[in-house]
Amino acid sequence: MTTEGAWILTLTCADRVGVVAGVTGLLARHDGFILDSQQYADLETGRFFMRVVFARGGPRFPDDADRLRLVLSGVAAEYDLGWSLTRSDARLRIVVAVSKGSHCLNDLLHRQQSGALSAEIVAVVSNHDRLRSLTEWHGLPYHLLPADKAAQEAEIGRVMHDAAADHLVLARYMQVLSAGFADRLAGRCLNIHHSFLPGFKGARPYHRAHERGVKLIGATAHFVTGDLDEGPIIEQAVERVDHRASVDDLIRIGRDIEALVLARAVNALGERRVFLNGNRTVVFQ
Amino acid sequence: MTTEGAWILTLTCADRVGVVAGVTGLLARHDGFILDSQQYADLETGRFFMRVVFARGGPRFPDDADRLRLVLSGVAAEYDLGWSLTRSDARLRIVVAVSKGSHCLNDLLHRQQSGALSAEIVAVVSNHDRLRSLTEWHGLPYHLLPADKAAQEAEIGRVMHDAAADHLVLARYMQVLSAGFADRLAGRCLNIHHSFLPGFKGARPYHRAHERGVKLIGATAHFVTGDLDEGPIIEQAVERVDHRASVDDLIRIGRDIEALVLARAVNALGERRVFLNGNRTVVFQ
């Protein structure tokens, strides 16, 4: 859905008459050709969300990013926009945190290799050494984290800083982040939870799904907050199971959904299609 | 999956060597031709479940139901079977309880009319008069229930008794059964809950789904027990939604899933494909 040479503008503001006209009018006056535009007005909260993909459409289009930002800053001030402008080919840099399970990491790495990931994995961190070989085969650095939790999180922060990574993706990391670290990464840390939230919050969801005898199991990608498994949901999917499925079967079946849901969420983030809206998300398609 | 002139034998017992051979051998010796057979051994609980559909396959086949039952009672005693034998064309008689919402009732009535329901609705009961016209147009009796809860349940029991109905189907009935009445109908009372249990147990699930910002909504058909929304699950399904869906949208989208999930559960019951297995179910396909 993105195009080379194009720009992605995302913005949010209080909803009022004229925002769309203000933004699109400005783009038109500067020969910005709109390739895609999606918007959503939340009538309950009064917030407005917009994502515009545009490209040079004529001679008045600004020559570089700084001039473009300058042009946009006028309308941004007028409507009190929270906004972000990126080149559509500037890939979101992510650090992936894993534990022992390889399915999510392998899926992300293979998508990256085959050009199907809209973000760039720049490093992998883990509290185990098991997935080092897989990571390094893909030519990426693998950082074994110290056992102490505070040291662990400090190390993750250092890796993110050194790799100029904005986002952290917990790909079955199996560790609860401290409230402080979660706050620091608010809106920039994504987790895959192996249940269809809010069902089976917390530990061992497949065991509890088996005990409860559910007929569908699921996975949920969400932003991490200090409140465990309560962060804003980005993507969910389910798979049908029946009475014959043991806990091990559920775990095995669940792997495919977890990997798929996480990949979709990472791609949505990478394409700047995800907005926070209180404890919910707006995810343009 | 059923056939005219055929019989359905359902059984459950402690699992051990020889059960299948005992049952199928007996059928073979009496010229019973097996049309379909499904079985499941729960290795955790040691329970065995079996559903066999069979028909006359030769001259030694018993002439009537009594003789067939007599033949089966031998193997039933040997393996300590809980068992049930019905003609495949003997339809399960159900009373449907509704409140004001018509979508589940209309769906069941139309399936009955078009031959797509594997059970027979013999009466409709309600604490409102709103769905009388719809019910009576389909030629079925409609009973308005008294306001008092005890009287209400007594009246439902009377309607079921008079109509020789074994099962009660709560098709968005919006009333919690008393523990005593739920116990009395154990394994014979089905409810459709408008969420993907165990998420959003209790009241107003669509409102809470909206607040939580889930990306899928669902419905759950389950047996009613004294423990609200905790009964054994028979069938579940979900539908994708996104940030644009208001609570009203969720309610509207959810109606289709509720009707479909309930119809599937009623058909599974009617075809004798559902077994209780502790707080879970075995549902053969």
Added chain:
Amino acid sequence: MTTEGAWILTLTCADRVGVVAGVTGLLARHDGFILDSQQYADLETGRFFMRVVFARGGPRFPDDADRLRLVLSGVAAEYDLGWSLTRSDARLRIVVAVSKGSHCLNDLLHRQQSGALSAEIVAVVSNHDRLRSLTEWHGLPYHLLPADKAAQEAEIGRVMHDAAADHLVLARYMQVLSAGFADRLAGRCLNIHHSFLPGFKGARPYHRAHERGVKLIGATAHFVTGDLDEGPIIEQAVERVDHRASVDDLIRIGRDIEALVLARAVNALGERRVFLNGNRTVVFQ
């Protein structure tokens, strides 16, 4: 997704810089408050499609439909728009054509009754008398069509004219329209086909699906053109089946999908979310 008191503007034109700005700027200058806006630029064909839902947002908003149309005609001329303006509560009037099968008609009628249909069924026409009782119970006129094909189509045209209906919905009508009639209704006649097109075009798709041993069956709602089963697709869905399903099972399972897919397509039309784009469609969500 629609709102009382609001307007829906749909438009299509050759894509160029400034269309969005032109339309939204005009709305802003006349105090039009945008509630929803979706657009799509087809880079292959160079066509642009837009649907804007807006409402009065201030004193400059035109007082009536005529003035609003006058205001819009300026921008329409400037950008050579094909455009349409309707009140969001002005329901699309449809005539439904049926044969003997009731599932699609019943589903549409019940949705209408329960407020879940974004169009208004104003009459039912049929070449059989079987569904008269169902239709009339819902308080709608039922027209039995003559046997002769030309007379049949003339009668449908007359019913549509008398009922001021714009669209014809073939809800398992089982008759092929003449090329002339199909042309006359181009973009205004919707059919539900009981297969996942382009698989199993033509007659008896469930029989052929059974012969081919497919593992999913589907249904397709599409615009009718002179080229049978080749019209632009509006909506499709599938359901899983397995080797045990007989042709009759497929027909029975397929009914649910047919009714659901048709209802979704009618709602998309009724909400003015469907655009023709050559032999394809643009369907905003």
Added chain:
Amino acid sequence: MTTEGAWILTLTCADRVGVVAGVTGLLARHDGFILDSQQYADLETGRFFMRVVFARGGPRFPDDADRLRLVLSGVAAEYDLGWSLTRSDARLRIVVAVSKGSHCLNDLLHRQQSGALSAEIVAVVSNHDRLRSLTEWHGLPYHLLPADKAAQEAEIGRVMHDAAADHLVLARYMQVLSAGFADRLAGRCLNIHHSFLPGFKGARPYHRAHERGVKLIGATAHFVTGDLDEGPIIEQAVERVDHRASVDDLIRIGRDIEALVLARAVNALGERRVFLNGNRTVVFQ
């Protein structure tokens, strides 16, 4: 669904009274404890299919495979069974044929590595060298095939023979097998086709899906026969798309479905759940 130390018996025969009893009675008399049993009688063709998983349940159970086969050969002769007996932990040996696209191969290799593949990849063959590194990193031999078709197929046959592989899996191999080679591998060669067959048979299905404007795209795993894209279907799945999806988007979205459908089909084969039934399949779950 399989268990260590267990045996899988698959059989097919003309359907008649007593087959199930004959098989299960024999197992019971030799202390075979049935863990799972599925069967299907095709009333149209009169063929019967059965898969029984059983284990030692007492002292009379045969001590080794030869004795077990001897025991079974009696009932096999009596009912004229086509039958096969394998240990449940004896994995089906497969050779995977690929071209340039890596998504299906990577998915299979990762499933193998993580214990989620019910077959064993013993070699990879390809007409390009591109996927050598991926294959060899997983410790598997990679054979570059000669350009000449006859030589190519001879080499595949040689690799299969040397690796004692029974089955060939075309994981986006992009070459049409010769009729002779397809015949020789009848029932032992699996292909993943990147469309929802029978729609878009032949080349460039995503391009044609885009032209046709379908709202769902799919993938089909089927046995290869001399009749291109007409072999018996094992598994299918679809994914929703909309008007915004370009051909490249369809190709990208399709990769996930292709890999998933192929993995499911390979697992079904590996678990001996797939039977040929004329030009269709029986796939037990």
